[in-house]
Amino acid sequence: MQACVAVKYSMADYWNIAPGMENALKECFSRDAEADVTLEFSIPEKDFNNAGKGSSEVKNLLKRLGVDSEVLRRIAVASYEAEINVAAHSHGGEMTSLIYDDMIHIKFIDEGPGIADIAQAMVPGYSTADDLVREFGFGAGLGLPNIQKNSDALHISSAAGESTLLEFLVFFAQ
Amino acid sequence: MIRLTEYLPLIEGVNWTPALSPETVEIEGAYVCDMLSDVMGSAKPKQAWITIMKHLNVIAVASMTGIPVIVFSKNNVPDDAVIDKATEEGIVLVSSPLSSFDLAGILYKLLAK
Numbered sequence: 001m002q003a004c005v006a007v008k009y010s011m012a013d014y015w016n017i018a019p020g021m022e023n024a025l026k027e028c029f030s031r032d033a034e035a036d037v038t039l040e041f042s043i044p045e046k047d048f049n050n051a052g053k054g055s056s057e058v059k060n061l062l063k064r065l066g067v068d069s070e071v072l073r074r075i076a077v078a079s080y081e082a083e084i085n086v087a088a089h090s091h092g093g094e095m096t097s098l099i100y101d102d103m104i105h106i107k108f109i110d111e112g113p114g115i116a117d118i119a120q121a122m123v124p125g126y127s128t129a130d131d132l133v134r135e136f137g138f139g140a141g142l143g144l145p146n147i148q149k150n151s152d153a154l155h156i157s158s159a160a161g162e163s164t165l166l167e168f169l170v171f172f173a174q
Numbered sequence: 175m176i177r178l179t180e181y182l183p184l185i186e187g188v189n190w191t192p193a194l195s196p197e198t199v200e201i202e203g204a205y206v207c208d209m210l211s212d213v214m215g216s217a218k219p220k221q222a223w224i225t226i227m228k229h230l231n232v233i234a235v236a237s238m239t240g241i242p243v244i245v246f247s248k249n250n251v252p253d254d255a256v257i258d259k260a261t262e263e264g265i266v267l268v269s270s271p272l273s274s275f276d277l278a279g280i281l282y283k284l285l286a287k
């Protein structure tokens with residue numbers, strides 16, 4: 001992926017988009033066209049045995065559809081990190097995967113408690129993971145950076161005390 | 175590049191996923207880490223993952239990252255649910271009495287040959 005610029009539009013919105021693609025990508029986040037396939041999963045709080053199932057199903061489906069293995073790896077990693085974050089840091093939420101013929105758009109919406117400072121949360125190594133989460137091997141503070149690194153566009157919208165929306169796009173053609 | 179079957183005897187490795195054939199697994203390197211996100215960010219397909227973590231999530235991490243084999247150091251043994259999941263995902267699980275340092279060192283030497 002090309003070098004990216006981070007653009008902060010407001011306190012509660014964080015975007016990371018490949019340079020020059022802002023408008024094209026924003027259209028994608030709110031596409032009118034119906035997705036070819038829509039998959040929904042719920043992600044319960046702190047349920048680490050089941051967190052990851054949504055990402056795994058999406059990965060299996062895309063594999064059957066013939067998506068390139070490196071693109072598939074990027075989608076799987078970004079999706080799994082986001083799914084684990086909802087389980088680890090929120091009171092639970094929903095994952096919605098919208099699959100089009102040229103790209104995938106995955107949205108995670110949780111029930112709070114929100115991220116007070118998104119820029120700080122994006123810093124590699126920053127983590128508020130509790131002991132349980134760390135026991136499972138999470139809490140390196142690398143999940144959000146991994147999502148950014150592996151997606152073509154990332155949007156996070158949150159604030160303290162609110163729900164968090166995290167959504168990203170990955171195009172199938174490189 | 176080596177085959178997993180060349181490595182196993184050197185580390186007293188026990189294969190917990192006999193349904194998968196270790197002779198078909200090719201390894202080009204390894205990643206040694208117990209933090210799952212670091213593995214997902216830095217490990218590459220065809221690398222062995224050397225770790226002491228052995229709960230269900232490591233199978234998902236290996237599967238998402240494209241890791242073909244997990245080597246558990248210091249005699250860490252995965253439980254049946256983990257073995258079943260790994261078998262389903264095609265990820266070979268191996269336990270060894272050696273430390274992560276020794277496991278990496280032996281593999282490094284073998285690859286350098």
Ligand SMILES: Nc1ncnc2c1ncn2[C@@H]1O[C@H](COP(=O)(O)OP(=O)(O)OP(=O)(O)O)[C@@H](O)[C@H]1O
Nearest residue numbers: 085089121127128129138139140141142143144211
């Ligand atoms: N859905 C969320 N709701 C609330 N806070 C979140 C959410 N996702 C991330 N965060 C906050 O952002 C921080 C950084 O997230 P990131 O995924 O980068 O690291 P981590 O989850 O703590 O550790 P790792 O992902 O390496 O296992 C988290 O520790 C948490 O404070």
Ligand SMILES: [Mg+2]
Nearest residue numbers: 081085143144
């Ligand atoms: Mg995380």
